[in-house]
Amino acid sequence: MDFMIVRTKGLKKYYRLGNNIVKALDGVDFAVKEREFVSIIGKSGSGKSTLLHMLGALDTPTAGEVYVDGRRLSDMNREQLAVFRRRRVGFIFQNYNLVPDLNVYENVVLPIELDGKRVDKKFVHGILELLKIEEKMEALPGMLSGGQQQRVAIARAVAARPSIILADEPTGNLDSASGHDVMGLLKVAAKQFQQTVILITHDNDIAQMADRIVHIEDGKIVGDGGGAALKKAGDGYAGE
Numbered sequence: 114m115d116f117m118i119v120r121t122k123g124l125k126k127y128y129r130l131g132n133n134i135v136k137a138l139d140g141v142d143f144a145v146k147e148r149e150f151v152s153i154i155g156k157s158g159s160g161k162s163t164l165l166h167m168l169g170a171l172d173t174p175t176a177g178e179v180y181v182d183g184r185r186l187s188d189m190n191r192e193q194l195a196v197f198r199r200r201r202v203g204f205i206f207q208n209y210n211l212v213p214d215l216n217v218y219e220n221v222v223l224p225i226e227l228d229g230k231r232v233d234k235k236f237v238h239g240i241l242e243l244l245k246i247e248e249k250m251e252a253l254p255g256m257l258s259g260g261q262q263q264r265v266a267i268a269r270a271v272a273a274r275p276s277i278i279l280a281d282e283p284t285g286n287l288d289s290a291s292g293h294d295v296m297g298l299l300k301v302a303a304k305q306f307q308q309t310v311i312l313i314t315h316d317n318d319i320a321q322m323a324d325r326i327v328h329i330e331d332g333k334i335v336g337d338g339g340g341a342a343l344k345k346a347g348d349g350y351a352g353e
């Protein structure tokens with residue numbers, strides 16, 4: 114049996130806006146296998162970011178449950194959730210979120226240092242090399258292109274060795290060529306370090322690069338399946 118590293122049950126997130134209720138998530142049940150690369154696709158406002166925030170314990174649901182690694186997030190206290198976010202999950206955002214006055218290397222190792230861990234320099238260099246950014250190690254983020262900045266953000270997410278990477282429109286600010294480039298490198302890195310990736314996008318081409326595509330509409334999952342695993346049967350994660 115495949116181990117489901119992430120699972121949601123009846124997940125809901127409602128926001129009150131004046132007299133109206135916005136149902137950002139309206140009963141989401143889905144599961145992700147360990148080491149799977151899943152993209153979640155949907156239009157703007159369909160609830161993608163809200164879902165990602167619930168999975169990463171950045172926000173709490175109105176109803177329903179999130180299980181990660183067999184643990185129920187609602188059973189964890191504030192401190193346990195902080196540790197969960199720091200150790201188990203790596204976030205990648207559309208706007209890279211790099212610290213502007215730290216250089217590339219310093220940005221990448223920052224979460225490891227904040228966690229009080231020793232930095233394995235060789236390991237970090239290997240990641241920078243894998244992501245083709247090692248020559249920019251001493252550059253400040255402002256000197257880099259968007260694609261390069263996002264590769265730094267990927268390196269940072271990967272370097273702390275979380276089991277799960279959550280990416281919110283990581284190619285949203287990139288042109289099509291560097292978007293594909295970034296996706297390819299994220300796939301390679303995640304595979305190399307055996308990480309599970311959940312990536313949200315509104316771009317169908319980008320979504321197609323995943324093992325599996327989940328469609329979300331008005332806070333509900335309306336389709337689940339397809340992606341690279343189907344396109345090249347026998348060559349995806351499915352048989353591993």
Ligand SMILES: Nc1ncnc2c1ncn2[C@@H]1O[C@H](COP(=O)(O)OP(=O)(O)O)[C@@H](O)[C@H]1O
Pocket residue numbers: 128129130135136137155156157158159160161162163164
């Ligand atoms: N903090 C909030 N307060 C009120 N409404 C919100 C809040 N966050 C998101 N929403 C609403 O929830 C819906 C889903 O938002 P979101 O998850 O950001 O969608 P997506 O990422 O797919 O564009 C939208 O209608 C949005 O306006």
Ligand SMILES: [Mg+2]
Pocket residue numbers: 161162163
């Ligand atoms: Mg969003």
